[in-house]
Amino acid sequence: MISGSRGSKQWLLTLPSLAWLGVFFVIPSILVVLTAFRPADLHGGVGAGWTMATIHELRDPAYLPILWRTVWLSGVTTLVCLVLAVPMTFQMARVGPRMRQWLLLLVIIPFLSNFLIRIFAWKSLLHPEGPLTRLLVWLHFISEDAMLLNNVGAVLLVLIYTQLPFAILPLYAAAEKFDFALLDAARDLGAGPWRSFSKVFVPGVRRGLVSAAVMVFVCSVGQYVIPQMVGGASDEMLGNKIAQRVFSDRNLPHASALAGGLMLAVLVPMLVVSIWQRFGRKEAS
Amino acid sequence: MDDFLVIDHVTKTFGAQRAVDDVSLAVSPGEAFSLLGPSGCGKTTLLRMIAGFERPDRGRILVAGQDITELPPEQRPVNTVFQNYALFPHLNVWENVAFGLRMGRRPREEIRSGVDRMLELVRLAEHARKRPAQLSGGQRQRVAIARALVNRPQVLLLDEPLAALDLKLRQHMLMELNTIHEQVGTTFIYVTHDQGEAMSLSNRIAVMNAGKVEQIDSPEHLYETPRSSFVATFIGDANFFTGKAVEMQHEGYVRVMIEGLGSPLVLSNGVVSSNQMLRLMVRPEKISLTLKRPLSGERVNAFPGVVEDSSYFGSHTRYRIRAGEHLITAQLQRSRFSGGEISPAHGTSVWMSFHPDEGRIVRLEDAA
Numbered sequence: 001m002i003s004g005s006r007g008s009k010q011w012l013l014t015l016p017s018l019a020w021l022g023v024f025f026v027i028p029s030i031l032v033v034l035t036a037f038r039p040a041d042l043h044g045g046v047g048a049g050w051t052m053a054t055i056h057e058l059r060d061p062a063y064l065p066i067l068w069r070t071v072w073l074s075g076v077t078t079l080v081c082l083v084l085a086v087p088m089t090f091q092m093a094r095v096g097p098r099m100r101q102w103l104l105l106l107v108i109i110p111f112l113s114n115f116l117i118r119i120f121a122w123k124s125l126l127h128p129e130g131p132l133t134r135l136l137v138w139l140h141f142i143s144e145d146a147m148l149l150n151n152v153g154a155v156l157l158v159l160i161y162t163q164l165p166f167a168i169l170p171l172y173a174a175a176e177k178f179d180f181a182l183l184d185a186a187r188d189l190g191a192g193p194w195r196s197f198s199k200v201f202v203p204g205v206r207r208g209l210v211s212a213a214v215m216v217f218v219c220s221v222g223q224y225v226i227p228q229m230v231g232g233a234s235d236e237m238l239g240n241k242i243a244q245r246v247f248s249d250r251n252l253p254h255a256s257a258l259a260g261g262l263m264l265a266v267l268v269p270m271l272v273v274s275i276w277q278r279f280g281r282k283e284a285s
Numbered sequence: 286m287d288d289f290l291v292i293d294h295v296t297k298t299f300g301a302q303r304a305v306d307d308v309s310l311a312v313s314p315g316e317a318f319s320l321l322g323p324s325g326c327g328k329t330t331l332l333r334m335i336a337g338f339e340r341p342d343r344g345r346i347l348v349a350g351q352d353i354t355e356l357p358p359e360q361r362p363v364n365t366v367f368q369n370y371a372l373f374p375h376l377n378v379w380e381n382v383a384f385g386l387r388m389g390r391r392p393r394e395e396i397r398s399g400v401d402r403m404l405e406l407v408r409l410a411e412h413a414r415k416r417p418a419q420l421s422g423g424q425r426q427r428v429a430i431a432r433a434l435v436n437r438p439q440v441l442l443l444d445e446p447l448a449a450l451d452l453k454l455r456q457h458m459l460m461e462l463n464t465i466h467e468q469v470g471t472t473f474i475y476v477t478h479d480q481g482e483a484m485s486l487s488n489r490i491a492v493m494n495a496g497k498v499e500q501i502d503s504p505e506h507l508y509e510t511p512r513s514s515f516v517a518t519f520i521g522d523a524n525f526f527t528g529k530a531v532e533m534q535h536e537g538y539v540r541v542m543i544e545g546l547g548s549p550l551v552l553s554n555g556v557v558s559s560n561q562m563l564r565l566m567v568r569p570e571k572i573s574l575t576l577k578r579p580l581s582g583e584r585v586n587a588f589p590g591v592v593e594d595s596s597y598f599g600s601h602t603r604y605r606i607r608a609g610e611h612l613i614t615a616q617l618q619r620s621r622f623s624g625g626e627i628s629p630a631h632g633t634s635v636w637m638s639f640h641p642d643e644g645r646i647v648r649l650e651d652a653a
Contacts, residue, residue, distance in 0.1 A: 101442060186388075188389055189384050189432065190385050190388035192357075199384075203373075
């Protein structure tokens with residue numbers, strides 16, 4: 001069959017990327033999971049033999065609030081990023097091609113400077129003597145002794161700032177392909193501007209919404225630099241614990257167990273959602 | 286209640302260009318009316334103003350006596366069948382048709398029966414659960430019509446409804462549209478650039494050119510008595526001659542002096558005075574060809590010429606005939622050539638003739 005032979009040839013095209021994923025993603029991930037079942041040795045390496053001890057240590061109730069904080073911070077970040085990005089990309093797709101390129105450039109510009117430097121910039125912005133704090137105090141929005149830095153709010157703010165482009169780019173790709181004549185049709189059929197937007201535009205870019213949500217959530221869950229730099233002592237995310245196990249405790253098996261657990265915590269819900277979506281779609285058609 | 290949809294001195298400018306220039310027209314209830322013209326003539330802009338997507342700079346639009354000029358599209362008693370149908374890809378056929386009623390927050394039972402009845406009307410009941418992407422072009426169009434009509438609009442706008450279909454399907458949908466119009470009795474406004482479509486779909490046609498309405502008339506009148514050479518060429522083919530009125534006659538005829546051809550006698554339409562420069566139009570199929578000069582004494586205009594070329598179209602043959610600097614197109618059914626069995630070949634000398642009633646005086650314009 002013609003389509004069959006073409007299909008197998010297309011398979012060949014994906015070989016390089018499959019090989020890349022296999023060597024640099026799948027195998028390391030398996031190694032990480034395997035390491036979790038190894039004993040730690042005293043010099044920060046991995047000992048011989050197998051043990052379940054590290055897995056049992058994960059039941060430490062101290063992890064629970066950290067896991068919960070990681071999930072809700074990532075969840076809120078995802079939600080806020082989508083709420084900001086959907087109307088933004090709607091406008092970007094509607095303006096003329098020149099303006100569109102400028103806006104796209106503005107979204108990408110932050111990537112041109114180093115991530116750490118941008119976090120430092122936020123640190124000085126939010127600092128008690130920083131311009132933002134001074135301005136808000138001067139406007140009487142906050143009191144003189146309010147702290148904008150080193151709390152969970154700062155972590156959330158900087159998370160959203162960092163992740164927003166990752167929501168905008170996939171959503172913009174979807175919005176650009178959206179047929180805006182459909183909005184005319186919706187208005188014509190009695191939907192006001194808001195309902196045309198929510199009933200026709202939002203479903204029209206739902207693939208972009210899903211990839212934006214996955215992108216932002218996954219990238220947020222693994223963060224540890226932001227909580228460390230702008231958060232307080234009680235604002236740690238799971239990433240901070242992993243970093244701590246690696247860099248200060250020198251306990252690789254424990255870090256691996258945490259990382260594996262986090263991976264499962266992200267992958268399982270995603271798998272459930274995608275299976276449910278596929279199943280639901282089959283039933284609808 | 287004769288004037289149901291009224292366009293009252295409407296003007297719309299985009300930048301320096303007047304897309305619609307002081308247009309006024311009135312459509313009767315239940316009428317099938319076409320806006321016909323070449324691309325860029327302003328017909329689509331006019332349609333979008335009726336639908337509410339554009340706001341006129343000046344003028345008013347009324348439906349059933351209500352001024353809708355300032356209403357947003359969702360509040361107008363008007364629905365549109367869009368050029369590429371603009372069906373919602375994430376909804377199935379049934380949900381697409383139900384969209385308008387749902388937006389109107391109608392009772393569930395009314396939505397169900399209304400949508401079912403409308404799908405019955407456009408014969409798509411068995412496709413109700415399919416997505417638009419799974420339908421053929423003709424089916425998509427019927428969904429678009431059902432989706433608009435289910436809201437019981439007072440005016441249905443159809444933007445180039447047949448442009449996206451292939452020829453066979455187009456002819457079928459022409460009849461289908463006429464049937465649907467008869468069944469629902471709603472006022473239909475078509476926008477089209479295709480004169481054949483406009484002629485077979487509508488009771489009356491407004492021919493538009495450069496933002497203005499050239500003529501509003503029934504298809505027959507537009508074809509038989511076009512008022513301008515633009516209308517004459519846009520609807521059908523035409524031969525034009527520029528000449529001077531030389532002799533007025535009692536019965537409403539005028540003799541026109543045409544340089545290099547002769548002085549045919551034609552209907553004056555009561556618009557001509559002596560010595561006036563004017564333009565004469567004769568349809569190609571109104572011209573007869575004979576080998577011999579037609580009998581004199583008959584009130585017939587006859588001129589000699591030489592066949593330059595001919596094209597055979599099956600149902601008819603077209604000839605190009607040279608008479609001095611004039612190149613005249615004549616269109617004949619084979620049997621009507623009275624010179625015997627053979628068709629006149631290249632280089633044959635022939636006589637062209639037409640009856641005085643078949644000549645039309647049209648407005649003299651710069652553009653031919």
